[in-house]
Amino acid sequence: MLQIEPLVIITILVPWIGALVVWLIGDRHEKIQHVCAVVFSTTAAISSIAMLWVYRSGTVLSFSMGSSYGNFSFVTDGLGLFLATVATVIGALTIIFSVDYMRGSAQLGRYYSFVLFFIGAMVGLVLTSNLLLMFIFWEITALCSYALISFYNDDPKAVSGGIKALIITQVGGLGLLLAAALMYAYTGSFDINIFISNPSLFPSNILGVMAFGMLIAAAAKSAQFPFQTWLPDAMEAPSPISALIHAATMVNAGVYLLARFYPAFKDVPGWTLSVMIVGMLSALMAALMALVANDLKRVLAYSTVSQLGYMVYAVGAGGILASQFHLFSHSVFKALLFLAAGAVIHSVGTRDMREMGGLGKELPFARTVFIIGSLALAGIPILNGFWSKELILEAGLEHGNPIWIYVVMLIVAGLTALYTIRCVWMVFYGEKKQGQHIHPIGRNMKIALTPLAIGALTTWILIGPFSKMMSLSLPVHFIQEIDLGQLFNHVVFAPATWIALAVIALGIMTWFGKPALSGIQEILKPIAGIAQESFGFERINKFIVDATQGMGENLRTTQTGKLNWNVFYILVALVVVFAVLMIGA
Amino acid sequence: MNISTSMIVLTAVMGLFGIGLYCLLITRNLIRVLVGLQIMVKGAMLVLVFVGQSQGQPSLGQSMALTVIVADTIVAVVGLALAVQVKRSIGTLDIADISKLKR
Numbered sequence: 001m002l003q004i005e006p007l008v009i010i011t012i013l014v015p016w017i018g019a020l021v022v023w024l025i026g027d028r029h030e031k032i033q034h035v036c037a038v039v040f041s042t043t044a045a046i047s048s049i050a051m052l053w054v055y056r057s058g059t060v061l062s063f064s065m066g067s068s069y070g071n072f073s074f075v076t077d078g079l080g081l082f083l084a085t086v087a088t089v090i091g092a093l094t095i096i097f098s099v100d101y102m103r104g105s106a107q108l109g110r111y112y113s114f115v116l117f118f119i120g121a122m123v124g125l126v127l128t129s130n131l132l133l134m135f136i137f138w139e140i141t142a143l144c145s146y147a148l149i150s151f152y153n154d155d156p157k158a159v160s161g162g163i164k165a166l167i168i169t170q171v172g173g174l175g176l177l178l179a180a181a182l183m184y185a186y187t188g189s190f191d192i193n194i195f196i197s198n199p200s201l202f203p204s205n206i207l208g209v210m211a212f213g214m215l216i217a218a219a220a221k222s223a224q225f226p227f228q229t230w231l232p233d234a235m236e237a238p239s240p241i242s243a244l245i246h247a248a249t250m251v252n253a254g255v256y257l258l259a260r261f262y263p264a265f266k267d268v269p270g271w272t273l274s275v276m277i278v279g280m281l282s283a284l285m286a287a288l289m290a291l292v293a294n295d296l297k298r299v300l301a302y303s304t305v306s307q308l309g310y311m312v313y314a315v316g317a318g319g320i321l322a323s324q325f326h327l328f329s330h331s332v333f334k335a336l337l338f339l340a341a342g343a344v345i346h347s348v349g350t351r352d353m354r355e356m357g358g359l360g361k362e363l364p365f366a367r368t369v370f371i372i373g374s375l376a377l378a379g380i381p382i383l384n385g386f387w388s389k390e391l392i393l394e395a396g397l398e399h400g401n402p403i404w405i406y407v408v409m410l411i412v413a414g415l416t417a418l419y420t421i422r423c424v425w426m427v428f429y430g431e432k433k434q435g436q437h438i439h440p441i442g443r444n445m446k447i448a449l450t451p452l453a454i455g456a457l458t459t460w461i462l463i464g465p466f467s468k469m470m471s472l473s474l475p476v477h478f479i480q481e482i483d484l485g486q487l488f489n490h491v492v493f494a495p496a497t498w499i500a501l502a503v504i505a506l507g508i509m510t511w512f513g514k515p516a517l518s519g520i521q522e523i524l525k526p527i528a529g530i531a532q533e534s535f536g537f538e539r540i541n542k543f544i545v546d547a548t549q550g551m552g553e554n555l556r557t558t559q560t561g562k563l564n565w566n567v568f569y570i571l572v573a574l575v576v577v578f579a580v581l582m583i584g585a
Numbered sequence: 586m587n588i589s590t591s592m593i594v595l596t597a598v599m600g601l602f603g604i605g606l607y608c609l610l611i612t613r614n615l616i617r618v619l620v621g622l623q624i625m626v627k628g629a630m631l632v633l634v635f636v637g638q639s640q641g642q643p644s645l646g647q648s649m650a651l652t653v654i655v656a657d658t659i660v661a662v663v664g665l666a667l668a669v670q671v672k673r674s675i676g677t678l679d680i681a682d683i684s685k686l687k688r
Contacts, residue, residue: 563618563680567609 002054005061008074008127010047011088014040015120019113027109034099037112038092044119045092048085055081057473059129059193070190072133078470079324079477080126083249083256086331087126090248091119093448094240097339100442101240101346111151115244118144122249126256131180131190138176138221141250142169148245149237158236164541168230172220172254175213182210192260197476199264211265214257215275222254222308225281229537231305232289235297235351239342242297247304247334252327255311259320263476266318273402275316280405280412283309287415288531291422296341296353299423303377304334306416310392313409319395321467321479326388328466332459333376333385336452340370343449344427347439353423358432366441367428369453374424376456378417379504387460389413390491393500410503417507425511463487594635601628615668615678619661626657 018040022033055076062073095115102111118141125137143166150162183195186202199207218224223231234246245251258275265271283306290302307330314323343366344359345351360367376385393413396406464483471481482490491497510517530536560566601624608621630650637646672678 561684564610564613567606571606571610 002050004051004054004056004076007047007051007054008061008076011044011051011084012120012124012127014044014047015088015091015116015123018044019116019120022116023109023113025109027107030104030108033108033112034103037095037116038099040116041088041092041095041119044123045085045088048081048088048123051076051081052085052469055469055473069132070130073129073191074124074127075129075193076127077473078466078479079256079260079474081469081473082324082328082466083126083252084123086252086328087119087122087249090331090335090452091115091122091244093452094244094335094339096444097243097342097448098238098240100444101342102238103442107151111148111238114144114147114151115241118148118245118250122253125253129192131176131183131192131195133190134192135173135176135180138217138253139173141245141253142166142173142221145169145234145245145250148241149234151238151241152236155236157233161230161233161236165230165234168227169220171227172217175216175220176257179210179213179217182206182213196261196264199267204268207265208268208271211261211268211271212274214261214265215271215278218254218257218312219278220254221257222251222312223282223305224254224278224308224312225285226537228282228286228305229534229541232293232298232301232534235295235301239297239338239345242301243335243338243342246301247338248331251304251308252311252331255308255315255323255327258312258315259323259477262315262318262320263478272316272318276313276401276405277316279309279311279313279316280408281309282306283313283412284408284415285531285535287412287419288527289534290419291415292528292532294353295351296345296356296423296427297338297351299353299419300334300337300341303416303419304330306412307334307377309412310389310409313405314392314395317392317395317401318399319392320477321470321482322388322391322395324470325463325466326385326392329376329384329388329456329459332452333373333383333456336369336449336456337373337377339445339449339452340366340373343441343445344370346445347441349437353426355433356427357430358428359438360428361432362438363428363441365446365449369449370428371424372453372456374420378420378508379413379500381501382457384456384458384460387463387487387491390494390497390500391487393496394490394494397496410500413500414503414507414510417504418510421508421511460487591635591639594631598628598631598635601625601631613679613681615671615680615683616665618680619664619668622664623657623661626653626660630654630657 018036021040022036025032025036027033057075057077059073059075062071065072095112098111098115102108105111121137121140121144125134125141128134128137146162146166148162149165150159152158180190184190186206187195195201202210220227223229231246231251235242237246286302286305286309290299290306293299293302307326311323311326311330314320314326344356344363347363347366348356348359350356372383376383379386379389393406393409395401396409397403461484467479467481467483470477471479514521533539605621605623605625605628608617608624612618612621630653633646633650633653634643635646637643637649640646668678671683675683677683
C-alpha cells in the first residue's frame with residue numbers, strides 16, 4: 001500500500017540525488033547523462049502523481065530541528081500538492097525535450113544538475129509548512145534560476161540577465177525574510193498553518209508590514225510590477241529553462257505565496273486592493289510590451305508577466321480557486337508555447353520573429369502545438385485558458401471588487417488575443433523569408449510536446465477533483481467546491497463570459513483589420529514607443545545600478561588599506577560605543 | 586592603599602592590551618605588527634582566566650584560554666611565515682609599501 005510519507009521524501013530527494021549523479025557522471029558520457037536525467041525526473045514525476053491518490057491533509061512529515069528553527073514539517077494540502085505535481089511533471093517533460101534541444105551542448109552536467117536541483121527545491125518550497133525552510137527553498141530556486149539563465153556563460157547578455165534576475169528576486173527574498181522574522185518574533189515558531197488560522201495574534205501594524213513584505217516577495221518572484229523587468233532578460237536561458245522555470249513553476253511561487261497567506265492578510269486594510277492593482281498594472285503593461293516586441297521568446301515572457309498579473313489579480317479579488325486554476329492552465333499551455341518556440345528557434349536558428357514567417361509548411365507539428373497553446377493563451381473556448389480566465393474575470397465581479405480594475409483586465413484579455421495572433425502570424429504564416437535553413441524537429445521534442453498539447457485541450461476537465469482537493473484540505477481558505485457541470489453553468493451562462501469573448505474577438509479582428517485601422521495606429525505610435533522602452537523601468541534600473549556603483553566608488557577613499565588608520569578607527573568606534581552606553585545608562 | 590588581586594590583574598590586562606593597541610597604531614613594520622597583536626591577545630587571555638575565576642568556573646575560563654593559546658600560535662606562525670614571504674618577494678616589511686592586493 002502506498003504511503004504519503006516516503007512519496008514526499010522521494011519527490012524532493014530523487015531529483016537532488018539525480019543532480020549529484022548527473023554531475024558526477026561527467027561530461028564525457030553525454031548519453032548516460034541524458035538517460036539519467038530523464039530517469040530521475042520521471043521518477044519524481046510519477047511519485048508526485050502517486051501522491052495525488054494518497055494525500056491527506058495535516059502535517060505528514062516533521063523533522064525536529066531544535067527550538068530555534070522549529071520543526072521542518074511538510075504538509076500535503078491541495079495548494080502545494082498540485083504545484084508539486086506541475087513542477088515535477090513539466091520538469092520531466094522539459095528534460096525529455098532537452099535531450100534533443102541540448103544535444104551536443106557543452107557542460108551538460110551543469111545544465112541537468114541545476115534543472116534537477118531546481119525541481120527538488122520547487123517541490124520542497126510548495127510542500128513545506130515551515131516558513132524558514134520555505135525561505136531556504138525559495139532562495140535555492142532563485143539560485144538555480146540564475147545559474148540556468150547564465151548557462152551560456154560566454155555570452156555577456158546571458159550573464160547580465162542572470163545577475164539581474166538574481167538581484168531583483170533577492171529584493172523579494174528580503175521581504176519574505178522580514179515576514180518570517182516577524183512571524184518568529186511574535187509566535188516563536190515558523191509554522192505557516194498556525195499563523196494563517198490565527199492572524200489575530202498579531203498587532204495590526206505588524207500584520208500590515210508582513211502582508212506588504214510578502215507582496216514584495218511575491219511581486220519580485222513572479223515578475224510583477226514594479227519588478228517585471230527581470231523576466232524578459234531571463235530569456236537568454238535555453239528554451240526548456242524558460243518553459244520550466246520562467247513560465248510553469250518558479251514564477252508561480254509568488255502567486256502561490258499570496259494564495260497561501262491570503263486568509264491571514266485579507267483583512268489588512270488596503271492589501272487586497274494593492275494586490276489587485278499590482279496584478280492589473282503588470283497585466284496591462286506587459287500586454288502592451290508584448291504587442292511591440294519582436295523577439296519570439298520575449299513576447300512569450302511578456303505574456304507570462306501578463307498572465308501572472310491575472311493570477312495575482314484573482315488572489316486580490318478573493319478568487320483563490322480561480323487563480324490557482326489559471327496557474328495550472330497557464331503552466332501547461334505556457335510550457336507548451338515555450339517548448340514549441342524552442343523547437344522553432346532550434347530549427348531556424350534565430351529568435352527574431354521578423355526573420356521568421358511562413359514556417360507553418362516546414363514545421364507542421366510545431367505549428368499545430370503552438371496554435372493550440374496560443375488559443376489557450378488567448379482564451380478561446382474549450383481550451384483550458386478559456387475556463388480559468390473566465391473564472392478569474394468572474395471573481396473580479398464578486399465580493400464588491402472595484403469595477404474599473406475589472407474593465408482593465410477585460411481590455412487586457414483583448415490585447416492578449418491581439419498579441420497572440422500577431423505572434424502566430426509572424427512566425428508561421430505570411431511570406432517566407434529567404435535563405436533559411438530549417439532543421440527538422442527531433443523525436444524527443446515531439447514526445448515532450450504532445451502531452452502538453454493534449455493537456456492544454458483537456459486539463460479543465462479536472463476542475464472537479466481539483467476544487468474538491470482544495471476545499472477539503474484548506475479549511476481557512478474557504479474554497480468552494482465546483483464540479484464540471486457547475487463550471488459549465490457558471491461560465492457559459494454568465495454575461496461576463498460573452499463580454500470577454502466579444503473583447504477577445506475584437507482583439508483578433510484588430511489584427512486582421514490592421515490596414516483599415518492605420519489611422520488609429522498612428523495615434524497609438526507614442527504608446528508603442530514607450531512600451532518598447534519598457535515604460536521607463538529599464539531607465540530606473542540603470543539609475544539604481546549607476547547610483548550604487550557610484551556610491552561604492554566614492555566610498556573607496558575611506559578604505560585606505562593602512563593598518564594604523566584601521567586600528568585608529570576601531571578605537572574611535574569603541575570610544576563612541578562606550579560614550580553611548582554611558583549616556584544611555 | 587589596599588591592593589587586591591583583581592586590581593593587579595585588571596591593571597595587567599589593560600597594560601597588555603594598551604601596549605598591543607598602541608603598537609598596532611604606530612608601527613609600520615610587519616613583524617612589529619605581529620608582536621603587537623600577540624601582546625593584545627595575551628591580555629585577552631588573561632581576561633578569560635580572570636573572568637572564569639571570578640564567576641566560579643575557573644576550569645571553563647582556563648580551557649578557553651588554552652584554546653586561544655593554540656589558535657593564537659597558529660596565527661603567529663602563519664603571520665610570520667607570511668612576513669618572510671613578503672620580505673622575499675617584495676623586499677620590504679613596511680606595511681605602507683605592501684599594496685599589491687589593492688586595486
